[in-house]
Amino acid sequence: MTLEKVAQQFRELARAIPRWSIRVVRSRTEELSIQRAVAQPLRIGEDLGAMVTVVEGGGIGYAATPDLSREGLERAAIEARLWANRAGRCFVFDPQGLPRLSRGGTYESPVPTPWESVSLAERTAMLRAESEGLRCDARIVDWEAALAVSEVESLLADSDGAEIRQLFRYVVPTLRATAARPGDSETRTFGGHAFARQGGLEVLEAIGWFGAGRRVGEEALELLSAPRCPAGVMDLVLAPDQAILQVHESIGHALELDRILGDERNYAGRSFVKPEMFGRYRYGSPLLNVTFDPTVPGEFASYGFDDEGSPAAREYLIREGLLVRALGGATSRARCGVPGVACTRASGWNRPPVDRMGNVNLEPGSSTFEELVRAVERGVYMETNCSWSIDDAREKFQFGCERGRRIVDGELREVVRRPGYRGVTPIFWHSLAAVGDPSTRLVLGTPYCGKGEPNQAIPVGHAAPACLFRGVEVFGDERQ
Amino acid sequence: MREGAHLREVFDRLLQTLEGARGPGESFRVALAGEASDFVRFTRGRIRQAGSVLQAHARIDWISGRRHVLATIPVSFDPARDRHRALRAVERVRAALKESPEDPWLVEPREVCSTDEARGGPRPDPDEAIDTVVQASQGLDFVGYFASGEIHDAFGDSRGQRNWRSVLLVQLDWSLHTAEGLAAKGSFADTRWKAPEVERRVARTVLELRALERRPVELPPGEQRVFLGTAAVREILGLLSWGGFGLREQRTKTTPLLALAEGRARLHPSVTLAEDLSAGIAPRFQEEGFLRPQRLVLVEGGELRASLVSPRSAAEFGVPCNGASASESPVALDLAAGDLPFEEATARLGTGLYVSHLHYLNFSDRSAGRLTGMSRFSTLRVEGGEMVGPVRPMRFDESVYRIFGNGLVALTRERETIVDPDSYGRRATTSAVVPGALVEGLRFVA
DSSP, X not given: OOHHHHHHHHHHHTTTOSSEEEEXXXXXXXXXXXXXXXXXXXXEEEEEEEEEEEEEXXXXXXXXXXOOSHHHHHHHHHHHHHHHHHHHTTBSSOGGGSOOOOOOEEEEOOOSSOGGGSOHHHHHHHHHHHHHHHOOXXXXXXXXXXXXXXXXXXXXXXXXXXXXXXXXXXXXXXXXXXXXXTTEEEEEESSTTOOOEESSTHHHHHTTOTTHHHHHHHHHHHHHTSOBOOOEEEEEEEOHHHHHHHHIIIIIGGGBHHHHHTTTTTTTOOOSOOGGGTTTOBOSOTTOOEEEOTTSTTOTTXXXXXXXXXXXXXXXXXXXXXXXXXXXXXXXXXXXXXXXXXXXXXXXXXXXXXXXXXBEEEOOOSBOHHXXXXXXXXXXXXXXEEEEEEOTTSOEEEEEEEEEEEEETTEEEEEEESOEEEEEHHHHHHTEEEEBOGGGOEEEEEEEEEETTTTEEEEEEEEEOOEEXXXXXXXXXXXX | OOGGGGHHHHHHHHHHHHHHHOOTTEXXXXXXXXXXXXXXXXXXXXXXXXXXXXEEEEEEEEEETTEEEEEEEEOOSOHHHHHHHHHHHHHHHHHHHTTXXXXXXXXXXXXXXXXXXXXXXXXXXXXXXXXXXHHHTTTSOEEEEEEEEEEEEEEEETTOOEEEEEEEEEEEEEEEEOTTSOEEEEEEEESSOOHHHHHHHHHHHHHHHHHHTSOOOOOOSEEEEEEXXXXXXXXXXXXXXXXXXXXXXXXXXXXXXXXXXXTSOXXXXXXXXXXXXXXXXXXXXXXXXXXXXXXXXXXETTEEOOOBOOHHHHHHHTOOOOSOOTTOOOSEEEEOOOSBOGGGHHHHHOSEXXXXXXXXXXXXXXXXXXXXXXXXXXXXXXXXXXXXXXXXXXXXXXXXXXXXXXXXXXXXXXXXXXXXXXXXXXXXXXXXXEEEEEEEEEEEOO
């Protein structure tokens, strides 16, 4: 059954409903993993369903169903109308004022080398080679090489005649090794899950995945015998695979307009950002430039349209330190007038869209990596997030990394273990003293950004260069 | 949507289809997870999103000798379409099996043990629930989430085992907010809607909110004597459940309770922790057809007694399986009660902090058992046993061996059953029965 056929069927039966939309989503997944040298059983999956949304009676209602027969869609339409009218008794805003989105379009992930171009046996052999590299020493007690690929097709159609078709192909590679000695262990990964991209097999080449297993295993061993990260107030250089987490937690979530409007206060939290701060508030130093950019080829959350049908375009969220735009889709913007972007997204056919990050990128500056390090008299360079925690207003944070290197007098020194730092969002971003040039930038992402009630985990993309921050509270010892 | 009631028939048909497709030397096992849920999201005492979700997915584990492949398919509730989809999945897994290696960790249950359980009902009228919320939240900045409906889990295999569990679960999870950004939280979860109980609980949250309207107290970082409410205790146990109680993480040295597992440290003698299905709503069976014991003591008298062992870990490490799911995470934790009467908690706290909830917990040093996180919702300064005023969110960073070890002063006599409101993918059926905890010297760092 094609998605277009489902939409067409719904269009015919929904003639009596003045304002509706249907979002049909089909997905296919494949997960391959080798854990501790044992190939885990292949996992394949598919899913197909639709969410019908109706605006009626002063409210908005939805019904999500996997039954895409005419009868199933009819039932979903009736349910959605019931919910719209029920909600209309005390809806939080007047949905009649929402802008009508009546254009169509398409988007498709670029896939130069389709995943299926190599056999399952060859894909397993690729993993096995990395798995053997990870187990580079008998002290490696746990290791995994894994690849998850998925394809998601969506079709959004509405009562104004719009049809938006999008096709996404995702790749999420994993390499992980744990080295242990009596009473202690250290885990090193290949960027956590951050080397998540859209595309096919060519992604693995582009991110340097082939042969990385051995390096990950060796770095786990190196960490096991490394000294603890020093503690104190010092300079901090973040690698891109930690800088993206910093952006995600202390900029991305903080700028979600539904949080700012208070919708998330019972679960994911609120934001210290207020509607009146846009266009006025200095979020960070003048070196801070953050974009919402769904146009980066291959970035994890590139798309043509959000799940309300708004066309997506590159926009500055923060420009030269000044807060200019929120992560707010058409619905949230209609409620408060704050400038936003096309970012109302759902995790699947079974969840209603809310304001989400897409690709939220820290734009590169002009410093080489060597210049960033040379600018530090005493500090730490930190790589790869492994611990993340921030308050419900997105201000007080504490993050931990897998690996650090001490910096003394402008030179990278020994590897240190369990580095961490804490701070307060505006103070931290104002301490941004240098931003790496494009040669230091990596295009990364995460499949697991969670929020919403009911809960939704969604893929988001982040690109970031290495960055230098002055005077940060760094720790590493247990009782610091 | 009422299709959820027919899911049992759908499941039976699926098993028949697979049985008909089974060839010589092949076997299968199927885990089904479904829900028919109503969701209403409230903000500022009004509705923000409202709707229903019908969904079910079957995970087919198709086995040939020691090779197997897992395929997850959606249930459409259309018999012909579901049959076609199941047969197509079998074709795909058979093709993949030819290229798949043998699995040395493949284990199947030795005995056939069928179960059948249905709980809860009747399904509440959403209008009644909405009316209750709207009336109870008059004049309040109420933010919340209503979720109601049937949650289904099933297992079936080609040996003839059948397990079915349906539960009607109704949840309302809310918070009330002050103009200054402070908030008090409440929740309701039951197998039926009880409007008077919801009203009573909202009224109790209002009382907590009033305490937050006093002048905030500023506290510098440092150690504090704290009383952790039941929700805060649940959140700590929730973080520890991320690899803390499974055999796999213990054997691979990745557990956050490494010192406990190696016998180098112990928790307070009053800490007895069990996986206990009697008070929860989790199914007795896991996704590969193994049954969980009604009660499994994990920690007793502060020492590790047992681990959660999944079938794959059982095969890998040569230990009997005790019905744990693949993640080896607990589904119904039970922390034994202590002897501190709840009404005396503030007096026993004396001077310190009352913390109702914690937020965004993570390991700051996983192998050392160190946790970090924020206080959230009702956090109040207590002096001389009296509430003085609210305290804005503070960050703690502390070892589990202090919180539940040498810093643990007492656990409360009363306990609360907390059903997790999580709904990633599908509504959760995990829960915990926990007391509150009085802890000396919890370290706040910011």
